[in-house]
Amino acid sequence: MLENNSCPFTFVKRGFFYFTRRVPSDLRRHYTSKKISFSLRTRSKVVARSRALRAAQQLDEHWYHLRIQDVDVPGKHLLRMGLGRQADNAHIASDGGAASTVTLTEAVAIYLRLKGLGRPATFHRAAERSCGYVIDACGDKGLTEYTKTDANAFRDALLARGLTGSSITRIFGTVRSVTNFAASETGISLNNPFTGVYYDRKAGVEDRQPLPIGGPVMATC
Template sequence: MSETISRPFTFVKEGIFYFSRRVPNELKSHYTSPRIAFSLRTKSPKIAEARARKVADQLDEYWYHLRCQDVQMPGKHMLRQQGSIPAQPNIQAPDVSFSSVLLSEAVSVYLGLKGKGRSITFHRAAERSCGYVIDACGDKHLEAYTRADANAFRDALIARGLSGSSITRVFGTVRAVINFAASEQGLTLNNPFTGVYYDRNAGVSERTPFPQEAIASVQARSREVDDDLRWLVALVSDTGMRLAEAAGLAREDILQDDEKSLFARVRPLV
């Protein structure tokens, strides 16, 4: 068969995902076919799933209103004229046209492919950064974003009180998501979130080193209790490495050749 069921409300034909859903029996009189089917215009399972779910939700809402129209009006027999029945609201059929991908869909594509095996912080950074864009500019198709949107996004980040370095990280993540999703979809676009001006030094303060007396005090306290937590504190204070780097070391990685130092040398990690 050329068609195989892959995800809810979808099937695949020649590599393209299609939406498919049966029309409820009580609503078939409103349709010319017992089944609704059309192309989702994508080969990506993630995008197809998001689009199919959106259309299915729209259909559920639309069918609810159709059912309401077909229900007998309470007290209808008491009306003076049949034509005096209040008109039903004009409910529009769901829009099933797509030009590319929404930013929210782009995040799903990005994390679904590049997020495999990555840390939870990687996923949260993409979701949070693009969530800022959606809050400031709306969830648009990628090619619909403009430089005005990017500038409004920058202003929103500044209003949040983010420092210049934090804004740089957020913009970098947004650019990466858009560029990756556009490449996957075969879209050619100029990323408006590139080259946006802002003060990269705003809110950034220079870090001063800890006084040697404070380091010596921490190391002295670490010698008082012989356990793994104190070893970790002493190792970080003596080497300056990050906490995650120190916590991932094994005892055989530590080479102590200076009795004056708690941990003088660490085996290079490959």
């Protein structure tokens, strides 16, 4: 049952090809075995090679996302959160009652699962991106764990990005909508720290000069 070099990530057993891949050592805590192995359900080397390479690519993508969860990297806010399965149970505590809190990531999932139905992709991206900025600046905390200090640090991080006052207002509005909605849905009492944060609303917004009255008229041919 040696790995088939001409057909990567496979070995042959009783005439059938099997996929095999060792779990990276830094990710083994996520698995119950050090190796992933399953039948590719084919005797054809061509078919087995295609299926094995596709499975390997899917694993590489999955392992990337497992690693990214544990690493604070630039641009982490741009990753799609994709945690709808967590949202299904985020508002239920282990004893069946209301949860004491949910994380911001879970709050986004709740918000999009319930309010995102039929909404355009821009609606989903705005919620994920705006709350992703919070996670980048302050971490993925429970909703009741965020403080005014966190909200001010979030504001400073947005200002450091060179965003205009109107953009910051829009982002703060989205964060408040997500957190307030998730808190209401899960029965959490929340004194939202992202309310009443000071910044210059007009920063970076240029006033448009009015067109001159009675100015020269360009001739046309």
